[in-house]
Amino acid sequence: MLRKVFFSLLVLIGLPAAAAYQLWPSAWTINAPMPNDVLNWGTDVAPERTLREKLHLPDGFQVNRYAVGLGQARIMRWTSGGDLLVSIPRKGEIALIGRDTKKTGRGGAIRALLTGLDRPHGIEIQGGYLYVAETDAILRVPFDEATGKLTGVVERFITGLPADGNHWSRTLRMGPDGWMYVSVGSSCNVCIEKDNRRAAILRFRPDDKVAEIYAEGLRNTVGFDWDTQGRMWGVDNGRDLLGDDLPPEELNLIQQGKFYGWPFRYGNNVPDPDFGQTPDPRVASAVPPAYGFPAHMAPLSVKFIHGPVPGLRNAALVTLHGSWNRSQKQGYQIMSVHWAADGTITAAPFMTGFLQDQNVLGRPVDTTEGPDGAIYVSDDYAGVIYRVSYGAATPSPTEPAMPAPERTTPPAAPAPETVAPQPKAEQEPENSGETPPAREVLRGEALFDTAGCRSCHGGDRPLAPLKDIVARYNREDIARLLATPPAAMPSFGQLKEDERLAIAAYVLATYE
Template identity: 35%
Template sequence: MTAIRLAAAGLVLLSAPALGQQQVPAWAQGRPDHMAQSTLAPHPPRMTVTAPGDVPMNRLRVPQGFRVALWAHGMPGARMMALGDQGTVFVGTRVIGRVYAVTDQGGQRSHRILAEGLTQPNGIAFKDGALTVMAINQVLRWDGIEGRLANPGTPTDLTAAFDLPPDQHHGWKFTAFGPDGRLYTNIGVPCNICTFDRDRFALIVSFRPDGSDRRIEARGIRNSVGFDWHPVTRELWATNNGRDWAGNDEPHDTLHRIRRSGEDHGFPWCVGTWADPAVERRQCSEFEQPAASLGPHTAPLGMRFYTGTMFPEAYRGAMFIARRGSWNREAKIGYDVVVAKLDAQGNVTSVEPFLTGLLDDQAQQFHGRPVDVLQLRDGSLLVSDEQNGAIYRITYGG
């Protein structure tokens, strides 16, 4: 357990009293006594190749005028994406420990494994010809990568400079370069609900590209695995995953608008106006409030502002958000992509379905798990599906 530094703040850990000294998996931490026999458990991702004919394209639904096609496949565990200068799409993973590179030759995509054997290399970012990969506490950079995809060579190891925590529970990263040229990443909480060092966990932080000058951009965000910057205001927006074992409908996963570096968004005490009963009460009004709810246990991950011109005007400046889908909820929810639309003041006015069909509500079965979204230079939108090891491309018109 991470050293406790919140005693002065009065935080009290009340999680999982019924578990006693039992050895339980990390995802069961905080499970209350009355749920000891619950069958709820995370859904393991498929780590084998899904044949193109088995990717559930016939289930996918998008609004009228849009089309969705299978853009790339055969990449078990495909999650976060980054776009190279020459059009290469780099893809991070978690469980399988790989980084892929997808290239397009005249409308036909092929992929190769750039790296493997890493510990949850979920975070990837591209800038100035270099690919930066963040695993749990390892940071590697391949310079000039698009010119040597067939033989990437030995990367520059920046691990010591970034000094990231080694904790694997919620330790996987989302990584991106901001408009200020700094490299941003999340640091999730190393538990479900517990005491922890609030200067070390439940953060979004930024660094200079070499790992120096660490700066806390937001604290009290439990586990953000997706963020982006507003194309006009340059404000940082981030998704957040709430804790488990608090009930089917609490807490909600959330979308956060970060206006100033160092803002406190409330975890572990609050998620919006919901005060967690497992910790000592605080007034939730003292923390920054979420910009929008994204539903209970929906697992919102990758998100991007749409800045292209292919989609209709109503989508320009909106956020596309991949919701991987629930496990800690009796009735499944999520497994889709939603679009959050803003008014002129930057307030969220609606969160609407966009890519649906992967969840069969009646049978309570899911057929895919969207994890990230990425806009291509032509204005089309890619969606990665971890469960099927596939990437879909959404276009409009034509």
């Protein structure tokens, strides 16, 4: 009991990672690709020849880089004109990768379609609008798919989504019934939520701003999709800090009005050690998962394949982003999921090799079928979009690298109840801007301590050493990271923008 109380206090002051590292048993292991997960450092993009050697696919498939230099590439959506939209939450940006007009298997120029957004994640296109899910709102803007250009101003269409705590991403999909579906993860690892819109999938009627809770008890269902029968399936991320092998990650058949167990049950309705004895009338009818993946693999996307891809017709691809709360990393791959005629579900490796001897090459997030029939994969670790095709390998590994991203200013005009996209500079020098005044650095030092940052990043044996910060990042980069912390970091929702910038000023002045 004392240990649980102490751990709760540590969470409140931002010390869970340090406690796991120094004080507590192996159930609280921290083992993430720290440069990416904590510092937002990616990895050098592997040469194409190396990718072909290290990434493994079923016979007949090959991989090439479709686009590079994207940063935290997350959700993808194709336009009818053949451009690929990608959400980049930490940049606050929706990027557009130009269509492959030369049929080389590589995308065209990259430009910022929307900027200045609050952690954009889910993307949809419907009825002449581009919809974007921010953490606390759904935006929409008139959009011409044929030209890839915005044709109006951005409207905050739905506002007031819960935004406190952890699990900031919001996935947005338009269902086959015409409704808009939005997933909202829990605010915590495990707790009783005060807002019943958390750990749930919400839905909205077209042009209606009132949320309906479609399904609940889903801790963090980042990815969901519909099969050819119109059934919704979602992948749910289980809780942490129960050891290497508990609880399993889940593939759920998501049905309206159903409850899926969290925080009272996990896996095959196993009582949770913290809240398993808490009475709740929904527990008696909690729906167990249809299929389970090993613990901590972090499934982020499930997408059904509808094209004639060999071995994948009517199967689904599930991206496993990779563990952080496990003594030996696992996940970091894509699995294909198959349904037998009797409903039995099986899974097999589809794309592996992102994890090499516990070293991380990439972290897959989303998949999508392209207009050319290939499968495209986003990687928020390497900042790459991969193209996976079947048949002859094109282009050759000796072709030139992709052009650097181009930044253009999208059209916008301020209007009541609208938010105009904010332009970005063409290219901002590393660590640009004036040196912050000494009082700002001192304020940042105090906030660095009160937020618990020093427990992980200070001392003689830091969990995540802060090295080469000045060479890699400026104040705005670090402030954005604090606004969108990864799973291995606590939430900093209590910090205001000026406080995040002050911490960044201190970090840049102290850790070179």
